[in-house]
Amino acid sequence: MSGFFPRRSTMLATAVAAAGFGAIGFASIGLGAVVVGETRRIDLGAKAAPGIDAVKAQYKRPATIPFPKENPYTPEKAALGKKLYFDTRLSVSMAQSCASCHSPGLGWGDGLAVGVGHGMAKLGRHSPTIVNAAWGAIFMWDGRLATLEEQALGPIQAAGEMNMPLEQLMERLVSIGEYKPLFNAAFPDEGMSIKTLAKAIATYERTVVSERAPFDAWIEGNEKAISEEAKRGFAVFNGKALCSACHEGWNFTNDGFQDIGLPSKDVGRGEFVPGVVKMQHAFKTPGLREIARRSPFMHDGSLATLEAVVEHYDRGGVDRPSRSDLMKPLGLTAQEKSDLVAFMKTLTSNLSPTAVPVLPR
Amino acid sequence: MHKTVLFALVILSGLSAGALAANQVIHQQGRVFSSESVTIKKGEALTFVNDDSIPHNLMSATKGSEFNLGSQAPGMSTDVTFKETGDVQVICAIHPRMKMMVKVTD
Ligand SMILES: [Cu+2]
Numbered sequence: 001m002s003g004f005f006p007r008r009s010t011m012l013a014t015a016v017a018a019a020g021f022g023a024i025g026f027a028s029i030g031l032g033a034v035v036v037g038e039t040r041r042i043d044l045g046a047k048a049a050p051g052i053d054a055v056k057a058q059y060k061r062p063a064t065i066p067f068p069k070e071n072p073y074t075p076e077k078a079a080l081g082k083k084l085y086f087d088t089r090l091s092v093s094m095a096q097s098c099a100s101c102h103s104p105g106l107g108w109g110d111g112l113a114v115g116v117g118h119g120m121a122k123l124g125r126h127s128p129t130i131v132n133a134a135w136g137a138i139f140m141w142d143g144r145l146a147t148l149e150e151q152a153l154g155p156i157q158a159a160g161e162m163n164m165p166l167e168q169l170m171e172r173l174v175s176i177g178e179y180k181p182l183f184n185a186a187f188p189d190e191g192m193s194i195k196t197l198a199k200a201i202a203t204y205e206r207t208v209v210s211e212r213a214p215f216d217a218w219i220e221g222n223e224k225a226i227s228e229e230a231k232r233g234f235a236v237f238n239g240k241a242l243c244s245a246c247h248e249g250w251n252f253t254n255d256g257f258q259d260i261g262l263p264s265k266d267v268g269r270g271e272f273v274p275g276v277v278k279m280q281h282a283f284k285t286p287g288l289r290e291i292a293r294r295s296p297f298m299h300d301g302s303l304a305t306l307e308a309v310v311e312h313y314d315r316g317g318v319d320r321p322s323r324s325d326l327m328k329p330l331g332l333t334a335q336e337k338s339d340l341v342a343f344m345k346t347l348t349s350n351l352s353p354t355a356v357p358v359l360p361r
Numbered sequence: 362m363h364k365t366v367l368f369a370l371v372i373l374s375g376l377s378a379g380a381l382a383a384n385q386v387i388h389q390q391g392r393v394f395s396s397e398s399v400t401i402k403k404g405e406a407l408t409f410v411n412d413d414s415i416p417h418n419l420m421s422a423t424k425g426s427e428f429n430l431g432s433q434a435p436g437m438s439t440d441v442t443f444k445e446t447g448d449v450q451v452i453c454a455i456h457p458r459m460k461m462m463v464k465v466t467d
Contacts, residue, residue, distance in 0.1 A: 039433065
């Protein structure tokens with residue numbers, strides 16, 4: 001994604017030009033290869049709100065994990081990726097692994113407000129969970145990386161994080177004799193390289209999937225699987241509180257970028273699309289699986305509890321041009337707020353323990 | 362005087378014919394473009410309709426064809442005219458899965 005994005009035509013400019021002239025207005029703006037005409041309201045007709053069964057059907061768990069054509073699953077790859085994921089020798093200090101910040105013990109995050117990198121220095125943003133990364137459309141809070149393979153290499157090289165130049169890392173891995181046969185088994189044609197390192201880690205990460213939670217049993221028809229409070233909370237989530245406009249589908253995200261009005265200076269996605277107002281202070285919508293294990297919350301870790309998160313949305317956040325049009329004071333009752341929290345707690349599965357692998361020497 | 366009025370009328374009818382000669386419409390319901398790829402003639406417009414329940418922000422970062430509709434609310438429709446041949450990728454800045462190609466031909 002190019003960092004430079006000139007804003008050639010704005011809705012305001014075209015609306016002014018079009019005012020009073022109907023269709024002629026837009027013809028009068030003749031600069032550039034693309035000309036944006038006036039925006040008008042059209043009648044979409046009244047759409048009936050979907051019934052509860054139709055809404056529930058949108059949350060059904062997928063049966064299989066999607067792996068990309070370019071990097072299909074093999075057990076050898078996933079096993080190698082797991083060793084690399086837990087290997088602290090991937091950092092220059094030999095003290096940090098991927099798992100340091102994305103730990104199975106803490107909902108595959110780190111339980112901190114913001115991550116801690118090289119030399120124990122604080123990072124700018126909250127360490128996101130890797131749970132259900134296989135379904136991600138774009139990666140990092142600001143969406144700067146397109147694939148999980150690219151993502152895997154990001155923190156390893158980042159000076160503030162694991163601070164390990166990739167060439168140096170490959171030299172180090174070559175010197176650890178037991179890695180080479182593992183790479184050769186996982187990548188018979190490609191062997192050991194930066195590319196295969198990334199593919200192995202990404203393959204392992206894709207196997208980290210939130211397991212069945214009480215919510216899933218309810219979606220599949222067991223009415224007793226969750227409480228009445230949680231069922232009411234699900235209705236508020238999909239209705240009055242508008243949560244599902246962004247936290248949609250079984251993993252509770254459409255990977256969209258929204259400024260939700262947190263009072264932080266961080267422009268997030270805006271760094272990559274400076275000309276787009278709505279992308280300033282916008283961050284990628286996180287999924288909500290295992291959310292009760294993932295505090296503190298938000299891209300900056302600024303909210304300690306789910307109750308505080310619901311309060312933030314109820315108030316609507318900082319009103320500024322970039323704020324999502326979906327953010328506004330909601331007027332939730334105390335009951336609706338506690339129902340929402342009860343609902344979110346049904347997304348916690350009994351994640352089975354993750355065995356730390358024995359690492360090559 | 363008479364000549365000017367006639368001239369204006371010709372332009373007007375030409376333009377309104379263009380506007381009425383139904384542009385291809387791109388829908389956005391369910392956070393997806395109704396077409397992954399469309400082909401139009403140079404100088405023609407596409408009508409981008411937000412018939413979804415949430416705002417979208419259509420734009421292009423294709424060099425030379427950059428545009429940005431800003432936040433387009435549900436129930437709004439915007440015409441975009443493509444004046445030069447080539448492929449223009451249209452995306453939604455908000456939703457990374459929304460991508461389509463506009464092929465502009467002679
Ligand atoms: Cu969109």
